[in-house]
Amino acid sequence: MKPTDDDVRTDGGMFGESAVTNVTRRQQAREVVDESIVAPFKIAWSDWRTKVALIIITTFVITAVIVWLHQIGITILNDALNLVGSPWTLETPRSPTVLTPEMTGVRPFENWETPLGTFDNGVDVLSALLWATPGMLQMIIAGGVFSTAMATLVGTVSGYKGGTVETVLNTIVDVAVAIPGLPLVVVLMAIFQPSSPYVIGIFITINVWAGLARTIHSQVLSLREKSYVEASRTMGISTPQIIRKDILPNLMPYITVNFVYAARRVVYDSIALYYLGLLGGATAENWGVMLDWAYNENNAMTVPGKEFMLILPMIPIIALSLALILLSQGTDKLFNPRVRTRHEGKTVQDDDADPQVNPPM
Amino acid sequence: MNWYIKRTGQALFTIWSVITIAFVLAWNIPGSIVEKMIARMAQSGGGGSREVIRESIESRLMFDPNASIFEAYVTYMTELAQGNLGYSIVASKNVSAEIADTLPWTLLVMSLATLGMFAISLSLGAIMAYREGSRFDLANTIVGTVTTSIPYFVAALLLILWVGHSDAPILELFPEAGRRPAKYQIEPGLTLAYAWGVLRHATLPALSYIITGYGLLALSMRGNSIQTLGEDYVRVAELRGLPSRRIALRYVGRNAVLPLYTSLLLAVGSMLGASVVLEQIFQYKGIGYRMFQAINNSDITLMMGTFIVISVCMVISTFIADVTYSFLDPRIKSGDQGEAY
Numbered sequence: 001m002k003p004t005d006d007d008v009r010t011d012g013g014m015f016g017e018s019a020v021t022n023v024t025r026r027q028q029a030r031e032v033v034d035e036s037i038v039a040p041f042k043i044a045w046s047d048w049r050t051k052v053a054l055i056i057i058t059t060f061v062i063t064a065v066i067v068w069l070h071q072i073g074i075t076i077l078n079d080a081l082n083l084v085g086s087p088w089t090l091e092t093p094r095s096p097t098v099l100t101p102e103m104t105g106v107r108p109f110e111n112w113e114t115p116l117g118t119f120d121n122g123v124d125v126l127s128a129l130l131w132a133t134p135g136m137l138q139m140i141i142a143g144g145v146f147s148t149a150m151a152t153l154v155g156t157v158s159g160y161k162g163g164t165v166e167t168v169l170n171t172i173v174d175v176a177v178a179i180p181g182l183p184l185v186v187v188l189m190a191i192f193q194p195s196s197p198y199v200i201g202i203f204i205t206i207n208v209w210a211g212l213a214r215t216i217h218s219q220v221l222s223l224r225e226k227s228y229v230e231a232s233r234t235m236g237i238s239t240p241q242i243i244r245k246d247i248l249p250n251l252m253p254y255i256t257v258n259f260v261y262a263a264r265r266v267v268y269d270s271i272a273l274y275y276l277g278l279l280g281g282a283t284a285e286n287w288g289v290m291l292d293w294a295y296n297e298n299n300a301m302t303v304p305g306k307e308f309m310l311i312l313p314m315i316p317i318i319a320l321s322l323a324l325i326l327l328s329q330g331t332d333k334l335f336n337p338r339v340r341t342r343h344e345g346k347t348v349q350d351d352d353a354d355p356q357v358n359p360p361m
Numbered sequence: 362m363n364w365y366i367k368r369t370g371q372a373l374f375t376i377w378s379v380i381t382i383a384f385v386l387a388w389n390i391p392g393s394i395v396e397k398m399i400a401r402m403a404q405s406g407g408g409g410s411r412e413v414i415r416e417s418i419e420s421r422l423m424f425d426p427n428a429s430i431f432e433a434y435v436t437y438m439t440e441l442a443q444g445n446l447g448y449s450i451v452a453s454k455n456v457s458a459e460i461a462d463t464l465p466w467t468l469l470v471m472s473l474a475t476l477g478m479f480a481i482s483l484s485l486g487a488i489m490a491y492r493e494g495s496r497f498d499l500a501n502t503i504v505g506t507v508t509t510s511i512p513y514f515v516a517a518l519l520l521i522l523w524v525g526h527s528d529a530p531i532l533e534l535f536p537e538a539g540r541r542p543a544k545y546q547i548e549p550g551l552t553l554a555y556a557w558g559v560l561r562h563a564t565l566p567a568l569s570y571i572i573t574g575y576g577l578l579a580l581s582m583r584g585n586s587i588q589t590l591g592e593d594y595v596r597v598a599e600l601r602g603l604p605s606r607r608i609a610l611r612y613v614g615r616n617a618v619l620p621l622y623t624s625l626l627l628a629v630g631s632m633l634g635a636s637v638v639l640e641q642i643f644q645y646k647g648i649g650y651r652m653f654q655a656i657n658n659s660d661i662t663l664m665m666g667t668f669i670v671i672s673v674c675m676v677i678s679t680f681i682a683d684v685t686y687s688f689l690d691p692r693i694k695s696g697d698q699g700e701a702y
Contacts, residue, residue, distance in 0.1 A: 174371055175378040178676045182634035183652060183668050187386055190656045190664075268512050272638040275514065276653065291518065301522060310522065314515050322510035329506075 050330030056323035060133055060316075068134040108308050117308055120298050125290075125312055132285040135197045136267070136320070142201030143208070143266040144259040151209035152255060155216025156243050160224060170217065176210035185269055189278045200279060204269045205262045212258040216251055223247050253331070260328040267321055287313040365684065372680040379672040383665045384437055388430060423447040423662060446669075447662030451654055456666035460648060464670065466540050467640070467647030470563045471632045474570035479625060482575040486582025487614040491605060493587060502583075505576030513635055517569040517642045524565065536562050540645050566643045570632055578621065578628075585617035592616075622689055626682035630675035 045051060108117040108125070116126040158169035181204075188203050223229060229246045237245075273279045274288025275295075294300035294309035301310070423440050424433035440447070446456035485505075489498045511519075540562050589595065590613055598608050636649030644650070648667055655663035 171371075171374065175375050178375045178672070178679055179379060179382070180630055180634040180671050180675045182637055183649075183671050184382075186637055186652070186656060187383075187664065187668055191386060191389060271512065272514055276638060276641060278656070291515075295518065301518075307522060310518060314519070317512060317515060318507075318510050321512065322507060325506060325510050 047330045049326040053323040053325075053327035053330060056319055057327070060320060060323075061137065063130060064133040064137045067130050071131075071134065107305065108312075116312055119293055119309060123293075125309065128285065128290055129287070129312060129316060132287050132290070133316075135285050136270070136287070138197035139201035139204070139270050140263045140266050142198040143205035144201075144262045146202045147205035147209040147212065147262040148255050148259050151212035151216060151258060152248070152251065154209070155213040156220050156247055156251075158213075159217040159220025160239065160243060160247065169213075173210045173213045173217070176207040177214065179207050181207050181265070182269060182272070186273070186276075186278060189273055193279075195279075195284065200270060200273075201266055204266050204273075208262045208265050209258075212254060212261075215254050219251060219254065220247055223250055256331050257328055260324050260331065264321055264324045264328075267317065267324070271317060287317050368680065368683055372676055375676050376673055379676070380438070380441060380669055381434075383669050383672075384434060387661055387665050388433065446666040449655070449660055449663040449666070451658045451660040451663055452651070456663050459651065459663065460666055460670050463646060463648045463651050466563075466645065467633070467636050467649060469559070470566045470570075470636070470645070470647065471629060473560075473563055473567035474574070474632060475625065475629060477567060477571045478574045478578060478628070479621075481571065482578035483582055483614060483618055483621070484610065485575070486579040487586050487609045487617065488606075489579065490583045490586030490590060490617070491609040491613065493583075493590075498583075502580065505579050507576075508572055509574075509576035509580075511573050513569050513573045514638045514642060516573045517566070517639055520565050520569055520572075521642070536565075540647065562645070566639055566645050569639060570635070574628065578624065581621060581624070582614075582617055585620055586613045589613045589616045619689060623682045623686060626678040629678045633671050633674055 045054075106118040109115065110117065116124070116129070118124050119128075154169050154173060158166045158173075184207065185204050188206065189200075192203075194200050194203060223246070226246075229242060232242045232246055270279070271286065271288035271291070274284070274286040275292045277292060279286075279288075290313040291310065294306070294313070298306060298309055300306040300308075423445070424437045428436075444457060446460070448454075449456045449459050452459040485501060489501050492498050540559070586609075595608060595612050598612050603612075633649070636647055637653050638649070639645070640647045640650035641653050648671060652664060652667035652671070654660070655667060
């Protein structure tokens, strides 16, 4: 091949590599952070959807952390928590003997003791709402981490190894994709009856990882043939290291989107299961339990003036799932190569709503 | 052709795996759920001593829980192969009969929901794309995003709340519970009045799927359509002076719709799963309702039966999606690219 005039490095870049090896570890680390965290964040932040999503999610996280610290005995924001941190929550309702008429069936904004009203058994609605957040976030984290790790592991190994390993893993993935998630989760919950939010999160995402594993698999198949991966292979670098250094960084976009998708599944399914009473009876803190109480025990559906018991728990549920959808739309725009080229190349300026990889519900 | 054989084999393998998973789960049950059931039956005072109850439950399991797991598995698979899904204590009839009685109702709701959802989201998405950037587009994008964020069961509760509390006569059209008109009102049969009554009962459950599902699809349709809008043949149609609705629906819509075909059949799968919750809320006696009842009453055979049937329905719809997609879109080479879902 004849070197062209404007190609300065006629050596084909061979010797240019030495400059890179001189970079110190710290510089390298900074570069990695800049490339994989700061830059994407800046692009994501420029999109209003991601902005809204991050604001909502941050609010939930802060609430959850404060409540969680309160639950394990560390109280910050004492005054604020006196309002919301009353012990009369779903887990520990007031005993019927101390219930006075002022404590039960209070409508919202009637007094400052219970700003959002109470259930018929005296449980403060605002406390119950807030106290449900840590559990929900724990489930989301467990489910997201589990499904992402599982998918990445299965996807990369099957894509990179090939052969029998690939066939076996792909078959497992195909089966897992085809099993309907909710019925399986319902059966599993009925049999094992877990109570830890982490276990529940993992159970719910028990087949969510399969879709991502398939995507990662096909990505790895094409990455495997890339010249730089082949170069690493020829240089005798070990397989785990190639996967870690050359393959994984390219998969980050899919992993992020999947995390959001898994989180959404956890929100939907856990609330549905709590509502049905399949999880932890009616004692664990959850917005689904509140819906169940409102519907089945307080007759919020039929008694006029009690609708707030039903509507109030719906607000955080919808807010959280809206944030997750906006986040997935925003990050999708950032990561999805197809959408990105459309943004750069064509006349289209703003197309939200890229086809989701996953089914809507 | 080879691909079709491979795909069929895969579907059959998946079905076999699902059944095996159901068996393994059920094999783990007798320790816990049978005990619970014995306790419950002993409490209600029916059927004599614990041992008698245990025997009667175990006799209905389709396999002997005291045999080795391998033997039990063989018995179970043989029974299944003969189309026997066991006997349900809750329904006090055969599981297969019970499923044959409930599944059509769920399928009715699902087909109503799918039809409605696609009719709305496809036309809406196409029009939104055609008027990209307009106030109509923006408003619908926002509404679509928000409705998508509402879980289907929350929508169901809100619908019941709305219907139950409204005095408007039109709302009395849609009953909030049950699956068919009461017997004393309309005698079941192939009459128009009965069919209308059945449809009215299916409306609210279907509507909760539609409201919460159309948004994402409409937005996908919009995205696909915008891509198609850049094509030359659309510009030619514009130059020919064709009405804009015709261009939006016929020229753009048709080409943008193809990638959504698979999500149609996958939506069916997720609706089947969601029916466990939704039918409970509406007291709609479909397969999801039966499954939840079976779990609540520790009716293992019915639970396994419904789980297997729901899974098999889902495998079949995915299979149909995969196989027919290449017919609809000749540009895709028969699935070898594996991009179908």
